[in-house]
Amino acid sequence: MKKIMIVDDDQHINEMLKERLTEEGYEVTAAYSGTEAQMFLSGHKPDLILLDLMLPGISGEELMTQIKGVPVIVLSAKADIADKVGLLRGGAADYMTKPFAMEELLARIDVQLRKAEAAADGNVLRFQEISLDTDTHTVVCDGNEIRLTRTEYAILKLLMQKPGQVVAKLTILESISEDTPDCTEDSLKIHIHNLRRKLKAAAGKEYISAVWGIGFMLTEAS
C-alpha cells in the first residue's frame, strides 16, 4: 500500500484530499504546517508528497529543498506558482494549480508513483546473503564483495531474478549469447562452477543447485 503525505494548511482541502485518497486505497498522512511536515518526515518516508507552497512555519519551497528521493507534487494557487520552471528545477515532480479536478490529480499521482517505482526498480536484487547491484555491477555476498566476470554476473542475475525457480540451460545460454555467442553447455558448466566457488569463498555456503537435464536454480532451502 502506497503512502501519501498531504501538506496543506487549508483544513478543508486537506480533509477532502485525505478522504478521497484513502478511498483510492492509499495510506494517507496529513500535515497542516511546514514544521509539522518536517517533523514527520524526519522519522518517516512516504512514497509521494502533495505540497502546498503557502504554509505556516517553514515554506513549501524550503521544505522541498530538504526532501530527497520522494516525488513531490505541488498544489498551489495560480498566483503562487509564478516561476514554474524554477519549481520543477527545485525538485518538484509535477504541479497543479488550485482549483483542480480530483481525477486529474489522481492520474498524476499514479504517474509519479509508477515512475518512482520504475526508478527504484532494477537496482538491487537480493537472495539470502547475496545482493546484486545492477547500477554498479557489483555483487556482495555475506558482507564480502565478489568480483564476477561479465558472464558470471549475467548468470547470477538471471538466477536471482527467479529465486527458487529453475532456469533452463538454454534460457541461460540465450540470455548471455549477446556477450558470449560461443558459449555452449560445456562452458556454461564452468561458469556455474566458478560462480559456486566464488560464492562459497565469500559465504561458505552452496546456493546454486542443478536440476537434472533441465538447468540450474537458487535453492531456498539451506
Add this chain to the structure above:
Amino acid sequence: MKKIMIVDDDQHINEMLKERLTEEGYEVTAAYSGTEAQMFLSGHKPDLILLDLMLPGISGEELMTQIKGVPVIVLSAKADIADKVGLLRGGAADYMTKPFAMEELLARIDVQLRKAEAAADGNVLRFQEISLDTDTHTVVCDGNEIRLTRTEYAILKLLMQKPGQVVAKLTILESISEDTPDCTEDSLKIHIHNLRRKLKAAAGKEYISAVWGIGFMLTEAS
C-alpha cells in the same frame, strides 16, 4: 516557439491534436507511422513527442528506445498500456489513455516542456573535485580548468550524470554518436585514456575505473 511532434496513425485524432496544439501556439509536426517519425527525427529535434504505441511500421515502443533527450508522452488505448511501469522505465515521460480530456493533455504537455527547460538550463554537475558546467561547457578539476575535446566532454558528462554507476560502453558510443558517428570501442579507449590523463594532470588522482567487459564508471572510493 515550442515544437511538438505527433505520431499517431489515427488520422482523426492526429488532425484534431494538430489543430488544437497549433491554436495553443505550438509548432506541430504530424507523422502517421513509426518509420515516418523515424525519418523526421533523424533530421529534426522537436521539444516534445506525443506517441501512439500501436503504429504501422516501427512500433511505438521501439521508436521510444531510439529517442534520446526529448520527452515523450504516450497516448494509447488502455489495453495497449498494460505495463505502465515498463513504459516509464522505457523512457516515457508521461502517458495518457484514450480517450482523454484535451485540457489535461495540454497541462501535461506544459509540465513536460517546463521540466525539459529546467533540465536543459544551466546546471553544474559535481563529483568530488570535478565540476562540469553545462552552460559554459567548462570543466574545473581541483581548481584547475581543463580543456576537453567535444567527445571527452560528452563522455565525462555522461559519467557524471551517474556517479558511481557503470555506464556501458555501448551506451557511451550511442550517446556520442551524433557528434562522432565513427567512434568504436577502439577509439573510445583512447578518449578514456586522454580524459584520465587530463584529470590526473589537474588533480593527481584517478577517477575513472573500468568494469571489465561492461563499461566505465566514476568510482566513489578514493
Add this chain to the structure above:
DNA sequence: AAAACCGTTAAGAATTGGTTAAGATATTAT
C-alpha cells in the same frame, strides 16, 4: 551395461584494457 549428464581440473585461445604512435579528418587561423 550403455548413454547422457554433472562436477572438477588444467591448458590454450580469445577478448579486453591500457598504452603509444602515426595517419586521417575536422576546425581554425592567416
Add this chain to the structure above:
DNA sequence: ATAATATCTTAACCAATTCTTAACGGTTTT
C-alpha cells in the same frame, strides 16, 4: 583558399583477464 592546429580514428603491441575446449571420474537415467 591555403596553412596551421586540433581532434579523431586506426593500427599495433603488451599485459591481464576471461572464455572455451578437452579430458576424466562420478552419478543418474534408459
